Amino acid sequence: MSDVTERTPKTASPPPPAGGAPGPLRAGLGVLARQREATVFVVALVLVLYFGIRYNSTFVSSTNLSNLLSETAAPIIIIACGEVFLLICGEIDLSVGFVYMFAPFLMHYLVDFYGVPVYPAIILSLAFGLVAGWANGFLTVTMGLPSFITTLGTGFILWGLTLTTSHAYPATIAPSEIGPGRWIGAAPWSQFIWAVCIAAFFFVLLNRTRWGLYTIATGGNQLGAREAGIKTGRIKYGAFMMTAVLGALCGLQNAFYTNTIDPSAGGYQPMFYAVTAAVIGGTAMLGGSGTILGAFLGSIVLATLINGLNVAGISANPLNIVFGAAILLSMIANVRLARLRASGRN
Amino acid sequence: MSAEPTPTPTPATTGGAVADAQGDVLRVEHISKRFGPVRALHDVNLHVGKGEVLGLLGDNGAGKSTLIKIICGFQPPSSGKIILEGKEVSFRTVDEARAAGIDTVYQDLALINELTVYQNMFLNRERTRFRLLSNRSMKRTTQEQLDRIGVNIPSVDAAVAQLSGGQRQAIAVARAVTSNAKVLLLDEPLAAMGAKEGAMILELVKDLKRQGEVSMILIMHNYGQALEVCDRINLLQHGEITFDKMAGDTSITELNDIVIEEYRRALQERQQQEGQQAS
Numbered sequence: 001m002s003d004v005t006e007r008t009p010k011t012a013s014p015p016p017p018a019g020g021a022p023g024p025l026r027a028g029l030g031v032l033a034r035q036r037e038a039t040v041f042v043v044a045l046v047l048v049l050y051f052g053i054r055y056n057s058t059f060v061s062s063t064n065l066s067n068l069l070s071e072t073a074a075p076i077i078i079i080a081c082g083e084v085f086l087l088i089c090g091e092i093d094l095s096v097g098f099v100y101m102f103a104p105f106l107m108h109y110l111v112d113f114y115g116v117p118v119y120p121a122i123i124l125s126l127a128f129g130l131v132a133g134w135a136n137g138f139l140t141v142t143m144g145l146p147s148f149i150t151t152l153g154t155g156f157i158l159w160g161l162t163l164t165t166s167h168a169y170p171a172t173i174a175p176s177e178i179g180p181g182r183w184i185g186a187a188p189w190s191q192f193i194w195a196v197c198i199a200a201f202f203f204v205l206l207n208r209t210r211w212g213l214y215t216i217a218t219g220g221n222q223l224g225a226r227e228a229g230i231k232t233g234r235i236k237y238g239a240f241m242m243t244a245v246l247g248a249l250c251g252l253q254n255a256f257y258t259n260t261i262d263p264s265a266g267g268y269q270p271m272f273y274a275v276t277a278a279v280i281g282g283t284a285m286l287g288g289s290g291t292i293l294g295a296f297l298g299s300i301v302l303a304t305l306i307n308g309l310n311v312a313g314i315s316a317n318p319l320n321i322v323f324g325a326a327i328l329l330s331m332i333a334n335v336r337l338a339r340l341r342a343s344g345r346n
Numbered sequence: 347m348s349a350e351p352t353p354t355p356t357p358a359t360t361g362g363a364v365a366d367a368q369g370d371v372l373r374v375e376h377i378s379k380r381f382g383p384v385r386a387l388h389d390v391n392l393h394v395g396k397g398e399v400l401g402l403l404g405d406n407g408a409g410k411s412t413l414i415k416i417i418c419g420f421q422p423p424s425s426g427k428i429i430l431e432g433k434e435v436s437f438r439t440v441d442e443a444r445a446a447g448i449d450t451v452y453q454d455l456a457l458i459n460e461l462t463v464y465q466n467m468f469l470n471r472e473r474t475r476f477r478l479l480s481n482r483s484m485k486r487t488t489q490e491q492l493d494r495i496g497v498n499i500p501s502v503d504a505a506v507a508q509l510s511g512g513q514r515q516a517i518a519v520a521r522a523v524t525s526n527a528k529v530l531l532l533d534e535p536l537a538a539m540g541a542k543e544g545a546m547i548l549e550l551v552k553d554l555k556r557q558g559e560v561s562m563i564l565i566m567h568n569y570g571q572a573l574e575v576c577d578r579i580n581l582l583q584h585g586e587i588t589f590d591k592m593a594g595d596t597s598i599t600e601l602n603d604i605v606i607e608e609y610r611r612a613l614q615e616r617q618q619q620e621g622q623q624a625s
Contacts, residue, residue, distance in 0.1 A: 210479065213469075213472065213479065216461060217461065220458040226440075227440060227456040228440070228469045229440040229441040229444060230469070
């Protein structure tokens with residue numbers, strides 16, 4: 001055997017214990033600080049504590065928490081799970097909010113115009129998400145279009161399709177759809193339970209399966225991943241299809257929750273919230289790294305801001321100014337804390 | 347054609363390749379490759395015996411990397427055939443070539459910076475249990491394999507981005523070696539590397555050579571290093587193999603002379619073209 005030795009790089013050495021032997025609290029904090037989701041966790045905690053203490057009676061009520069977590073946070077969490085996979089691959093889906101918009105109309109057309117039973121209609125609406133995601137994958141991966149443009153185009157098509165077929169009028173949920181609708185999204189906490197389950201599934205998918213590993217490899221070094229025999233195109237197709245199905249699910253949930261199928265629901269807002277949540281949570285916009293837990297916490301940050309500013313009684317017009325500034329402040333805090341964490345490690 | 351080298355037999359740890367009647371593990375016959383009007387390779391023939399280290403030298407653009415990419419299944423040849431252990435093979439993907447025992451360390455290393463050492467070592471051949479990654483088992487095996495071939499890194503859990511150039515190259519080579527490869531293709535393993543790190547990789551190659559199980563094709567630019575580590579030297583010029591000698595039968599001077607002659611001819615052709623255009 002050869003004597004092949006290399007000096008240990010500085011960056012990889014374990015951090016020296018600061019100030020004597022670490023106690024359990026210090027050790028616990030150390031473990032927390034090493035997680036890249038720690039910073040967004042701190043931001044979320046500060047926001048929840050601020051609104052919780054300042055507006056105690058209204059913010060911490062059961063109705064408001066259900067609103068915050070189920071109505072506001074859940075769709076952001078669910079769509080963010082898909083966007084995290086896409087962003088890690090170095091892609092993005094701007095059209096997901098329009099799949100969200102069209103899916104409940106498709107269910108409505110199938111049930112009310114074509115007599116399809118409710119459950120097959122729901123499954124077909126979700127399957128439509130697969131088709132829309134496949135189309136995004138085909139145009140981006142096979143045809144070589146940048147995903148920003150692909151999904152901008154398909155988003156407009158879906159938008160137009162919804163408005164044309166619905167004549168821009170809302171539709172009501174049919175009585176036969178109310179039963180299945182309860183567990184899909186109408187019951188108070190159902191959306192949040194879905195969101196937690198979906199986030200847990202995608203957490204495992206990203207961190208403990210080959211698919212997750214290949215997603216990171218595809219975004220980190222696409223040529224290298226291909227040279228290692230990874231089918232990077234298939235990974236990207238999969239990410240587009242997963243994201244669109246999640247968008248369709250959120251659209252159905254929203255329709256059941258509000259008891260109406262609204263052509264103005266969805267659009268760019270859920271998508272931008274989801275991408276923002278993913279990035280606040282630590283997912284790189286240029287690909288190669290991302291975290292589902294971070295996106296989950298990022299969604300909580302956004303939802304807390306949306307809900308908290310509402311509870312604080314800020315009127316509608318200046319709300320966006322405050323909201324935009326709060327997003328920037330959260331992100332600045334996140335970046336600063338991440339730098340502190342990195343310098344502490346080195 | 348020179349006689350085949352006879353590597354020192356040692357206990358097998360990897361490979362187990364079978365040589366054909368001529369003593370070769372891999373033969374490449376009449377391979378040509380065109381990219382539209384560009385002729386990248388023309389009627390290339392080469393062979394490598396069991397445990398033999400073949401140095402593939404040539405100018406930039408001579409077609410070395412193209413040849414490697416054809417052998418490893420990354421791209422198909424326009425014509426010609428590849429014979430592995432006496433049987434003709436045709437690889438449509440890198441996976442197929444790897445399954446047959448041909449593994450490659452690319453010039454860009456094909457490492458994923460964002461993944462850890464053990465994740466890179468097992469990339470695309472991960473161990474799973476109930477479809478979930480068996481991380482602990484992969485970490486343990488990676489540590490054992492790196493210890494065995496003498497590569498020292500801070501931790502198998504470290505991200506590859508944290509490693510030095512030499513360590514990264516060592517990981518890429520170790521990944522290929524530990525995949526039970528019969529033929530290892532190394533595309534400029536010493537590129538952009540300092541003397542100390544280059545020496546580490548050369549030691550690694552020499553170790554594998556001593557074990558005598560893996561046949562290797564090394565693309566190199568430094569003739570001194572090539573003659574030090576390779577058993578035989580092939581020179582690729584303008585897409586054709588123009589030189590095939592045992593390393594002991596040639597010298598840096600001879601290889602230099604060939605290259606200088608090539609430059610001189612290229613210069614003359616250019617001057618002639620310029621003269622024609624002027625007239």
